[in-house]
Amino acid sequence: MPYDIHDRSLAERGQQRIDWAARHMPVLRQITEEFAAEKPFEGRRIAASLHITTETAVLVGALQAGGAEVALCASNPLSTHDDVCAALVERGIAVYAHHGEDLASYQRHMEQALAIQPQLVMDDGADLIAILHSRPEEYEVLAGIEETTSGVMRARAMAEQQVLRFPVVAVNDTPTKRYFDNRYGTGQNTIDGILRATNVLLAGATFVVAGYGWCGRGIAMRARGMGARVIVSEINATRALEAIMDGFQVLPMHEAAPLGEIFVTATGMAGVIRREHFLLMQDGAILANSGHFDVEVDTAGLRDLATGSAQLRQHMTEYELPNGRKVYLLGQGRLIGQAAAEASPAALMDLSFADQALSTRYLFEAYQRLTPGVYDVPSEIDERVAVLKLRALGVQLDTLTQEQLAYQHAWQVGTAN
Incomplete structure (x- = not known):
């Protein structure tokens, strides 16, 4: 397995920190168990350009558990954690990144990640998406996922100019991402x-x-x-x-x-x-x-x-x-x-990355009926992530009674009735 990281000997320390993050990501852990049983990504190739943090490692683990071949590169030269890269390589993930890499290395690593000829790209900033569109004849990508505000802006601009070649799900814009991770x-x-x-x-x-x-x-x-x-x-x-x-x-x-x-x-x-x-x-x-x-x-x-x-x-x-x-x-x-810090806490990335994981499965199931454009995360995914998070927190919701359900769909009842 090819890779390009700083120091593979850091793997043990990286795995310890990944395990700590996973303890605070119960929703993604449950999704990982589902993926491991169902193998929805068997035979699929995914290239990802993400902040390589402990939380990202838990997401990548979910994709791998679902059968995906994953190649990972950085989405920011300063956000990569070298010990996390080492731990992922030990687990069979092709990682191309090291902390503080120069621009030439950053660009080379994106090219190396794309060398697996991905069927789906998972992006944070839309750099991978932009490269794919600069040489469209070289790749046959079915769909993409964009995680952050700046990347969604780029994808929407491409859609408006009618140059976007595949559907992209804007994870950044879904409530369980922006209301919590962003804020x-x-x-x-x-x-x-x-x-x-x-x-x-x-x-x-x-x-x-x-x-x-x-x-x-x-x-x-x-x-x-x-x-x-x-x-x-x-x-x-x-x-x-x-x-x-x-x-x-x-x-x-x-x-x-x-x-x-x-x-x-x-x-x-x-x-x-x-x-x-x-x-x-x-x-x-x-x-x-x-x-x-x-x-x-x-x-x-x-x-x-x-x-x-x-x-x-x-x-x-x-x-x-x-x-x-x-x-x-x-x-x-x-x-x-x-x-200078360690990004958003794992308890919040649990929501964002659960959205990403479930959106990946959705896209592989639905890409054939989606035209090129930017799409919201399906509401049922967003709702499921919120329900799973509340359940993990031990929080219960009220439910409507039969009378309330009837009232919800009635028009006859008002001030005069």
């Missing part, structure tokens, strides 16, 4: 990454969140919970109004820039914090990104503007500006919750 998971791991990278005090700090989608909501909530004064920047009127109603100040970035001490982008858009904003910031401002790609903070513009730089901590680079002030970029402007 509570990203909210927690973003704060975790900032604290690990800087060890700064959040209490009393002015904390600027760019974007008030589900990720931004979670980040703002967690920052306020640790005592920060939170400002939100938005382009969407409804989301801005929601931030106001949630008790946050809303300002455009050019007004927030002189006030903020810590800045986090969570938009999926490029150039959110730019050269003109850097020059407005106070001395010592900290810049972090929680979006998938390293384009939300204009890192190239920052490097070009700076008169000097220094690596002060493992995940923190100091840039001196022409006005003499210094700003600090975390994690090279990459996804800070992955680059």
